[in-house]
Amino acid sequence: MGIDDVIPIIISGGSGKRLWPISTKEYPKQFAPIFSGKSTLQLTLERSKLISKFSPIIVVSKGYSSLVDKECKKLNIKPIMIQEEIGKNTCPAILFAVLKAYEINNLSNVFIMPSDHLFDLDKNIKNFIKKSLKYSSKFNWVTYGVKPLYPSESFGYIETQKIDEFTEVQNFIEKPNIKKAKEYMEKSNYFWNSGIFFGNSSKIIKSIEENAPDIFNAVFSAWENKKVMSRDILILSKYLKNVRSESIDYAVLEKEKSIGLITLSNEWHDIGTWDAISKISEDYDFRKNRNEVQVDSQNNFIFSDEHFIAAVGVSDLIIVAKGKKILILKKGFSQKVKDFEY
Numbered sequence: 001m002g003i004d005d006v007i008p009i010i011i012s013g014g015s016g017k018r019l020w021p022i023s024t025k026e027y028p029k030q031f032a033p034i035f036s037g038k039s040t041l042q043l044t045l046e047r048s049k050l051i052s053k054f055s056p057i058i059v060v061s062k063g064y065s066s067l068v069d070k071e072c073k074k075l076n077i078k079p080i081m082i083q084e085e086i087g088k089n090t091c092p093a094i095l096f097a098v099l100k101a102y103e104i105n106n107l108s109n110v111f112i113m114p115s116d117h118l119f120d121l122d123k124n125i126k127n128f129i130k131k132s133l134k135y136s137s138k139f140n141w142v143t144y145g146v147k148p149l150y151p152s153e154s155f156g157y158i159e160t161q162k163i164d165e166f167t168e169v170q171n172f173i174e175k176p177n178i179k180k181a182k183e184y185m186e187k188s189n190y191f192w193n194s195g196i197f198f199g200n201s202s203k204i205i206k207s208i209e210e211n212a213p214d215i216f217n218a219v220f221s222a223w224e225n226k227k228v229m230s231r232d233i234l235i236l237s238k239y240l241k242n243v244r245s246e247s248i249d250y251a252v253l254e255k256e257k258s259i260g261l262i263t264l265s266n267e268w269h270d271i272g273t274w275d276a277i278s279k280i281s282e283d284y285d286f287r288k289n290r291n292e293v294q295v296d297s298q299n300n301f302i303f304s305d306e307h308f309i310a311a312v313g314v315s316d317l318i319i320v321a322k323g324k325k326i327l328i329l330k331k332g333f334s335q336k337v338k339d340f341e342y
Contacts, residue, residue: 010056
């Protein structure tokens with residue numbers, strides 16, 4: 001298969017707790033139109049149209065399917081939507097999607113994207129896919145690493161064997177403490193894990209089967225008993241209850257020995273926290289959603305959809321207002337937002 005036959009896969013999960021109050025259980029972050037009036041899901045869907053002639057395969061929790069459908073209709077996209085009655089993390093979600101891609105064409109390659117990332121590569125996406133196709137024949141997975149811009153406890157890291165545009169993965173490292181993150185910053189062979197993957201569908205299926213056989217068997221059983229609804233597919237809770245919830249990193253990639261890495265030279269952002277958004281705020285059009293004045297104040301990020309917010313004599317704060325909900329936190333503490341109930 002060539003460049004025009006790559007099947008885009010979008011994983012639209014996650015509750016986005018760290019981006020409260022913009023992101024809530026009822027309306028997670030990937031649907032919030034905060035980037036130049038567009039949601040990250042909409043930006044991801046636009047990218048999928050540039051990648052391939054195939055409609056994207058989207059995996060989503062059943063409760064959010066109407067929100068996905070709404071975003072797709074804006075772009076006249078008719079996806080294949082795999083709805084999970086119970087979310088089981090990224091390993092099962094990816095396997096469901098790749099099984100569908102394999103059904104469409106057993107020689108297919110897939111480009112797997114989260115729905116909540118900013119990925120400024122769209123104008124060069126065809127060349128990017130060509131590069132991925134070139135290297136995918138050598139490995140079971142191709143992933144994409146981002147050179148760290150600052151020490152972060154929010155991202156997973158990837159250790160490589162050498163420094164090059166394309167190299168081989170040595171280790172996947174889950175979110176480190178800040179001390180470790182600073183050590184990785186000083187080493188040239190450590191990258192942020194973008195969570196974006198490319199590969200041949202049959203190789204990926206085999207990799208998951210070998211590295212996480214219990215997940216593979218339970219997912220395959222759920223897949224065999226799926227409910228087909230026109231273009232959409234419903235994965236029933238009766239079978240999902242037997243599936244172990246695990247990320248693709250933990251379940252497969254930390255064990256897999258055949259992974260290549262392409263360095264992302266273009267901008268990539270996982271906008272999982274308000275700290276992450278505040279760092280890129282000048283590069284995106286937030287102004288239409290912000291009403292603020294700052295007096296004798298420095299290094300603050302303010303985001304408000306309705307309220308006019310005045311900050312006087314304060315620094316290093318993030319202030320977010322959405323309806324009747326207001327969040328005030330000191331920069332560097334975004335991870336703590338998920339720790340309270342709302």
